[in-house]
Amino acid sequence: MDESRYCLTLACDSGPGQIAAVSARLAAHGAYVESLAAHDDAPSARFFVRAVFRRATPAGGPAARRAAEQALDEDFVALTRGFGHAACAVHDLARLPRVLIMVSKFDHCLRELLGGWRRGELPMQVVAVVSNHPDLAPLAEAEGLPWHHLPISPETKPQQEAALEALIERHDAEYVVLARYMQVLSDGLTKRLAGRVINIHHSFLPGFKGARPYLQAWERGVKLIGATAHFATGDLDEGPIIEQALERVDHADSAQRLQQVGRHVECLVLSRALRYVLERRVFMNGLRTVVLR
Numbered sequence: 001m002d003e004s005r006y007c008l009t010l011a012c013d014s015g016p017g018q019i020a021a022v023s024a025r026l027a028a029h030g031a032y033v034e035s036l037a038a039h040d041d042a043p044s045a046r047f048f049v050r051a052v053f054r055r056a057t058p059a060g061g062p063a064a065r066r067a068a069e070q071a072l073d074e075d076f077v078a079l080t081r082g083f084g085h086a087a088c089a090v091h092d093l094a095r096l097p098r099v100l101i102m103v104s105k106f107d108h109c110l111r112e113l114l115g116g117w118r119r120g121e122l123p124m125q126v127v128a129v130v131s132n133h134p135d136l137a138p139l140a141e142a143e144g145l146p147w148h149h150l151p152i153s154p155e156t157k158p159q160q161e162a163a164l165e166a167l168i169e170r171h172d173a174e175y176v177v178l179a180r181y182m183q184v185l186s187d188g189l190t191k192r193l194a195g196r197v198i199n200i201h202h203s204f205l206p207g208f209k210g211a212r213p214y215l216q217a218w219e220r221g222v223k224l225i226g227a228t229a230h231f232a233t234g235d236l237d238e239g240p241i242i243e244q245a246l247e248r249v250d251h252a253d254s255a256q257r258l259q260q261v262g263r264h265v266e267c268l269v270l271s272r273a274l275r276y277v278l279e280r281r282v283f284m285n286g287l288r289t290v291v292l293r
C-alpha cells in the first residue's frame with residue numbers, strides 16, 4: 001500500500017488538552033505517527049508542536065494527493081483555531097519547499113548548499129540563484145539553475161529590491177537564503193517576507209555585527225570564532241537565531257586565517273539551519289526561535 005508522509009506544525013497559546021485534541025484528530029484521519037515533539041514555553045505562554053505522520057496515499061495521482069494535503073491542512077487549521085493565536089499547517093513531505101538563494105562574491109556557502117541539495121541532505125527545490133555581482137553565474141549555470149544578476153547601489157536599491165521581490169513571486173519561493181549576500185535588505189522587504197529569509201552572519205552573535213566581523217574578532221584577540229544563522233529582520237544582525245557554532249583559534253592565527261576557519265563554520269551552521277527550516281522544525285517566538293530537533 002503506497003503511503004504519504006506529512007508534517008504537522010502548530011504554534012499557539014499554551015493551554016490544556018491540545019496534544020490530546022491533535023493526536024485524536026490524527027487517529028481519526030487514520031494517521032500513523034512517526035514522531036511527535038512539543039515545547040511549552042512558559043515565559044511567553046506559547047506552545048509548539050511538530051508531528052510527522054504517514055497515511056495511505058489517496059488514489060487519483062498528484063492532484064488527489066495535493067487535495068488530500070489541503071484537506072488535512074484545512075481540518076487541522078479549523079481544529080486549532082480555538083487554541084488562541086494559533087498557526088497550524090500540514091505539509092506533504094514529498095512536496096519540497098521552494099528556495100531562492102542569494103549570494104554576492106564569496107562562493108563557499110553557495111557551494112555548500114548546492115552540494116547538500118545534490119546529495120539529498122537538504123530536502124528543497126532550488127528555484128533560482130540571485131546575486132548583486134556577476135561572479136558566481138558559472139556555479140548556478142553548471143547546476144542548470146536560473147541565474148539572476150541584480151546589481152545594486154544606494155540610488156537603485158528600491159528598484160533592485162522591487163525586481164528581487166518580483167523574482168521571489170515569479171519563482172514562488174517559500175524561503176530566501178542569504179548565503180553571504182552582502183547587502184542589507186530594507187525593513188519593508190523583510191517585514192513582507194517575515195520568517196522566510198535566512199541569513200548566515202560570519203560571527204557568533206551578538207558579537208561582531210556588520211560586514212567585517214573577522215577583522216573585528218582578530219583585533220579583539222578572541223580564542224573562539226563562530227557563525228550564526230538567523231531570520232533576517234529590518235534590524236541588521238538582530239533577527240531570531242536558528243543555529244550557531246564555534247571553532248577554536250589562537251594568538252598565532254592571522255585575520256585571514258580566522259576567515260579561512262570561519263568559512264567552514266559558516267557552511268556547517270547555514271546548512272544545518274536550513275535543514276531544520278526545511279524539515280519544519282523551526283518556530284519563530286518573538287525575538288527568539290524554538291527548534292524541535
Ligand SMILES: Nc1nc2c(c(=O)[nH]1)N[C@@H](CN(C=O)c1ccc(C(=O)N[C@@H](CCC(=O)O)C(=O)O)cc1)CN2
Pocket residue numbers: 178181182183184185186187190199200201202210211232233234235236237238239
Ligand atoms: N535586513 C537584513 N538584511 C541583511 C542582513 C540582516 O541581518 N538583515 N544580513 C546581511 C548579511 N550581513 C551580515 O551577516 C551583512 C551584510 C552586509 C553588511 C553591510 O554593511 N553592507 C554594506 C555594503 C557592503 C558591500 O557592498 O560590500 C551596506 O549594505 O551598506 C552588513 C552585514 C544580509 N542582509
